[in-house]
Amino acid sequence: REQFITELVLHEMGHTMGLNHNMKSSHMLSPAELKDKSITRKYGVIGSVMDYSQVNFSSDKSQQGDYYTTKTGPYDHWAIEFGYTPFPPEKEKEGLAKILSRSTDPKLIFGNDADITYPGSGVDPRVMVWDMSSDMVTYAEDRFKTVNKAMDKLKDRFVKQGQSYEDLRNRYFALVNQRFSMARGVGNYIGGIYVDRSFPEQQSGNKPLTPVPAAYQKSAMKVLSTYVFSPKAFEADAQMFPYLQRQRRGFNFFGNPEDPKILRNVSSLQKMVLYFILHPVTLSRATTTTLYGNTYTAADITSDLVKASFSEDIATSVNTYRQNLQTDLVQMLIDVTNDANKQYDPSARAAAYYSLTSIKSMLVGATAGDTQTKAHRSNLKYMIDKGLSTSR
Numbered sequence: 099r100e101q102f103i104t105e106l107v108l109h110e111m112g113h114t115m116g117l118n119h120n121m122k123s124s125h126m127l128s129p130a131e132l133k134d135k136s137i138t139r140k141y142g143v144i145g146s147v148m149d150y151s152q153v154n155f156s157s158d159k160s161q162q163g164d165y166y167t168t169k170t171g172p173y174d175h176w177a178i179e180f181g182y183t184p185f186p187p188e189k190e191k192e193g194l195a196k197i198l199s200r201s202t203d204p205k206l207i208f209g210n211d212a213d214i215t216y217p218g219s220g221v222d223p224r225v226m227v228w229d230m231s232s233d234m235v236t237y238a239e240d241r242f243k244t245v246n247k248a249m250d251k252l253k254d255r256f257v258k259q260g261q262s263y264e265d266l267r268n269r270y271f272a273l274v275n276q277r278f279s280m281a282r283g284v285g286n287y288i289g290g291i292y293v294d295r296s297f298p299e300q301q302s303g304n305k306p307l308t309p310v311p312a313a314y315q316k317s318a319m320k321v322l323s324t325y326v327f328s329p330k331a332f333e334a335d336a337q338m339f340p341y342l343q344r345q346r347r348g349f350n351f352f353g354n355p356e357d358p359k360i361l362r363n364v365s366s367l368q369k370m371v372l373y374f375i376l377h378p379v380t381l382s383r384a385t386t387t388t389l390y391g392n393t394y395t396a397a398d399i400t401s402d403l404v405k406a407s408f409s410e411d412i413a414t415s416v417n418t419y420r421q422n423l424q425t426d427l428v429q430m431l432i433d434v435t436n437d438a439n440k441q442y443d444p445s446a447r448a449a450a451y452y453s454l455t456s457i458k459s460m461l462v463g464a465t466a467g468d469t470q471t472k473a474h475r476s477n478l479k480y481m482i483d484k485g486l487s488t489s490r
Contacts, residue, residue, distance in 0.1 A: 122209035217377035309392035432485030
């Protein structure tokens, strides 16, 4: 708690000094370095207190580093040096240029609110809130595992005699919010571009625009497949569902049934990821960047989404999470194929059409499953047939 308050105060003091948000600075250290207090107490957990950082929690208590940064970071010192160093008028231009020349130092990475990655705006996935480390895929996978592990302990820790289940419910949704943060941070790497704003004479060794390597995009998709899309992704939560009861206060249930909206919450997470990945700008960027290095095409992306959403249970019954996921994916692919607003490029529409035909072929051969599964698959086939009949 003390570390959190320290970071918060430093952040607000930074604003009084005129500092911008720096939403890229949390990528200063690797996952391993974030566990090393000798490093974080020298440089900080993040490169700037002006980031919105994730709590730096380790799943292994023996390797727990600082939870939050407790000192101003390298970027903060550099920015203050630029803004407040007094120079004689005749030497100011030279002095400022010398300070600026250090911008290629990895510890001085910078991206503000205008650069934040979001469909239709920023392209560099490293500029994001509530993320952490120079290897977000590895960091997020560890956090997903930590969340699932923590689910096992919630009831023992937060069910108390003489109290309602409100505290337990709040703790549960705090863990759920961690999934949203991790999924958002990882999903942005698919179709992403690393941006370098240094000038040629600085010889940074980087091109101004570099597509995220295909292997890293695939590793991001794999983490999402395992912890967001898989039939087993939310198994750890099941023990909590009968206990997610809100505390009754007066008439606070009017117009809103009090049972927990479990499927809606899971669906919101899955649809958020699908929305990011299947956004017209994201798929268009995946295609455009094939002209300068990207090899993870729109068709590769949609095919991997199909695999993540259908392969594991094509020969078994499909649980309710997956029924909703599969229905949402099919509907989104139909929307891409039909593209009434002409937002998608030809490559994206072709990829969506190809994926829909692949799903239909999978469904034709899928005969196993309970009655609800069979009804679900029949509905998917109806949706695809209807969607494809109007897309050409």
